Amino acid sequence: MATETAAKPRSGMRVGVQKFGTFLSGMIMPNIGAFIAWGLITALFIEAGWLPVPELGGFGTDAEGNPHTGLVGPMITYLLPLLIAYTGGRMVYDVRGGVVGAIGTMGVIVGAGIPMFIGAMIMGPLGGWTMKKIDRIWDGKIRPGFEMLVNNFSAGIWGALLAMIGFYGISPLVEAFSTAAGNVVQFLVNNGLLPLTSIFIEPAKVLFLNNAINHGVLTPLGVQQSLEQGKSVLFLLEANPGPGLGILLAYMFFGRGAAKASAPGAVIIHFLGGIHEIYFPYVLMRPLLILAAIAGGMTGVATLAVTNAGLVAPAAPGSIFAVLVQTARDSYFGVILAVVLAAAVSFLVASVILKTAKRKDGDDDDLSAATSRMEAMKGKKSSVSSHLTGSGDVAVMAGPIQNIVFACDAGMGSSAMGASVLRNKIKAAGYPDVKVTNASIANLRDDYDVVVTHQDLTERAKHSTASAVHVSVDNFMNSPRYEEIVELVRESRSEKTEAGTDASAGPDSDAGSFGGAHASAAHAAGAVAEPEATRASSGAHAAGSAADGEQPASDILVADSVILSGSATSRDAAIDEAGQLLLARDAVDEGYLQAMHEREESVSTYMGSFLAIPHGTNAAKDHIRKSAVSFVRYPEGLDWNGKEVKFVVGVAGVNNEHLHILSSIAKVFTDKAQVAQLEAATSAEEILEIFRKVNA
Template sequence: MKEKVQSFGRFLSGMVMPNIGAFIAWGLLTALFIDTGWTPNAALATIGTPMLTYLLPVLIAYQGGKMVGGPRGAVAGAVATIGVICGTEYTMLMGAMVMGPFAGWCMKKVDAMFEGHIKPGFEMLVNNFSLGILAMLLAILGFYVIGPFMAGVLNVLSAGVQVLVNHQLLPLISVFVEPAKVLSLNNAINHGIFTPLGAEQVKETGRSIFYMIETNPGPGTGVLLAYSFFAKDEHTKQSAPAALIVHLFGGIHEISFPYILMNPLLLLATIGGSVCAMIYNSIMGLGLVSPASPGSIFAFVGMAPKGETIQVLLSIVIAAGVSFLIASPIVRFSNAKKSLDSASDQMADMKAASKGATAYTTSESGQKVDLRTLDHIVFACDAGMGSSAMGSAVLQRKLSAAGFDNITVSHAPVSEIPAGTELVVCHRDLAERAVKSAPNAKLVTITDFMTAPEYDEIIKELQDARLNTNPENAEGSDFHGGILIKKNIHLNGPEKNKEEVIKEMGKVMYESGYTTEKYTEAMFEKEKVFNTAIGNEIAIPHGIESMTGEIKNSGIAIFTYPDGMDWGDGNIVKLVIGVASVGNDHMAALQKIAEACSTTEDVEKIVKMDVDEIYNLFK
């Protein structure tokens, strides 16, 4: 049940998070130019209403449709949501969250129905009209059904909120929010629930208290301060100040969660701090004009209405102060049997077990990656903005310090890991989702974004691979580490048939440590399905794709036959380049070969060169 709630919440937040910049743009327009704004401007203030009414719901619907039905689902969701918007007077952020994914699902089903049944030449016609007709029908459905229904839902929610406000019970929401945050539901709660409710409130009053509930960095700040002063475990005490800076100024609340999970009693501190801040916010009538994302002190205060900056800042101070007072004795008098690392591991195991998942430490998805050619790593998190951005920055610095400046580290949502990614790093709780999103990537999981030992393990593996000290590659071979080495350049070969050349090429590849003995068979299999003569008197024999497991290291061998030889299908070949590749190692050499062999005359010149000349040309 908890897994379903988490997945649903993450899906909702996944529609909103990529569009937070648009929410901030709308919030700043509101804060600056409305009648009570910082610089009132009646003309510019008119931009805010259509942004809230149309732009933000359409962006959310587009993202939701894309998540379910791809680009066509995104367009269907955006069009259909216009019907939802026009079907009610409410701001339809929640309506967009319903219609966008629903339209994407419908588009996916329609496409599946037509797949394989469209006559050649009519694909564009059918695709365009199927999307247009479906989007029109869904817009009508949104106007008459979804819009009015979601208006009813908002009426009920608004009435419930009003009851909490009238009875001064709104601060009690923190009793549920703070524990849910620590269970990684922070983005789901803030952007899936509070953001749409807050937008409706901003439209009526120009501010919303909902934007101050989950995003207040004060509760976590108090806990981290307590650890900085009173932690008994030295590692925890030393790491807490750095975590505090990231939490408070960077807005990455996830970094405080392991510290809280070390001692669950600390939830009393975060709840107490949040409740007191919410009481203060309610009494003072405070609110923010837009979501504060990430939950940094800068973003939180930056979204304060005109003239209320100090009051909003005090909300953080109150939350941090109360949280610190409650957390300090808990941290100081705890038995300190658990270190930060052991607590993180234990809680991650518990959370993984609750999802029926395998508990990982330094885990892999079972895939292999050629670390010698790796040039890109993806760091994934729930939304691809907060903890992954921080983790990718830390890992990038470590890689650069180790001399791997050619390897870039990017961050992405765990559900949108780019196709072709070879190495993914993510938090252990996201391992299952990362494997589904990038099934062909090697997966490394962590529990500590700032000081994960797995970062150093990645670098050690890279160093071993680049120095060719990986036992799996080095054992039983005389591999020299070069893709092209002089002993593999054989000149002025006598006339032979293709089979003899391939056998000799396979022997050279094996003896140089590039391949196993079976790679010769792989090259023969390739010739059965594709003649590797490519014109200009050149042939490039290589193994069939299904036998790439026979390759140990990438390498190239070059044979010349000045008198020419028959490569089959009427192809006379004078230059033969054998290729074995587990990655992209050979691409630079092949690019040089392509440039140097652009004409038959060029090949004739190469055939007349000596070993050193060919090596210097292609090294």
């Protein structure tokens, strides 16, 4: 599993700016579809649109003389700001934070009376953050049965107060700021200074501040301008594909080695696909080429200003197709000319730079090194890097591995076991700071370094985590891929990288076999017992001891739920037998047993080491009444999708309560001696004693 690493981690002011910019753009990017929908409705149905429709465009009056409301005004005034606010609040405090943030934003919208994008980007995260702080006041102190009452009313009361704060306090400030920002833009336009913005925008793009600038600043201002004037030049300040196209064309004609060979494909990805980061390594390889990007950008902006052209809504991604779809009806000539002239000027300047540059013997390696530097600045693997490096499925790491996630359908059973096993192995190898968590496929985010999934789920996981390294396993308990992941962690932290830069050195100890991992259990027990500092989006933390108010671990696996000689002779019958033990404890209802079979039909819960852990699907969590685990042994073994299984552990977990027991089970089953003890046990008490840390 070869890797390339750019080991020097991101640091300093640039990192802080990138994080802040990423947060701002993170509120806009998920809602770009709504902006596009608004732009299409505006371009088609307003009075000056292609197909004017009074009822949709919001102009004219009805038969009774009442003005048409239309779709354009309500969408821009209410829908888009509320979506932004909800997204921002959810980024801070999940759905609960999103709801409160949206409530607070409504006060700002009504108070200002104009589209409040800046207000939404303030109130959304503020609502989520304050709700999170308020919830901590009574965390673990609510009496059983009153949780829903307290949660609903606390969110409602604080949301109402936040809406009033927004109405009376925040809206005047945000309105004044929005007006001032609009005046600055208008001043630049009126005085012919707008092209100078390219001096800052083009270098910022290569430093991965493009989304922050475009969607965090220019899009909100551009939407306001588009609402007033029917179009905005601001949407094309960053999204114009011309400057990047010119640089790539120059490499096609005057480049050398791998850069010249890969440039034609990069042109297609950049210009047609709209993924602008594909040309960033070409600039990093010859930093002087930033002058070509600036010259092209200034030419494009100047052309737009002279022709008074613009887009009706943001073009995302920055594909020529997206640009043309969002072009205002009277701006096609100006927009197309701006793209063509920007590409031409960028091409001319880049050609001069490339033709006068000294030839190097290592030109083929320059592109790979530049790609690694780009990914180091970005902080993660680039989704288009394989086109530049030819790495294909080879993992290209952009720095030391920090976050590994195990993902399964429900995020509470097999993934928790696998995470526990790998966490011990990585601890044993000497990397205790590597975070290993588990989550459901549906709740994955694209901020993990490595994603581990069952081989049947890998393609689903890739949709949500395209920039991560993906590792497929056929079982979560003893896959040989774990040793490869440990080696990948070691290589990502090696003292010398292929890029030739220093990195934080890691120990050179061997990860060892299953016994080695267990031998370090005393050292690694803290990793299994301590809760993660951050919440996985699935709500599942790393395994930890029960928090205040949670069900004690000693109540999760009890003697009555242990059968030493199961009667089942098939996989489905074994699932029923394990599920009936959960049902007998009133831990689940009948619906959960059906969900256990549905889960098995989707992805096998076979873990390796003769173990299977059947559990319900993610959608079946409502059928769980309390956390419980059942244990059934089949001394003669039974067939489990072609694998021999002797131990079936039924799992039903509320929140994180079951994860501690799964971690302990995982530790037991990675030790062959303890598996032998389980096979030889003659009483339920012996089984519980083997899992004594579970019931401590």
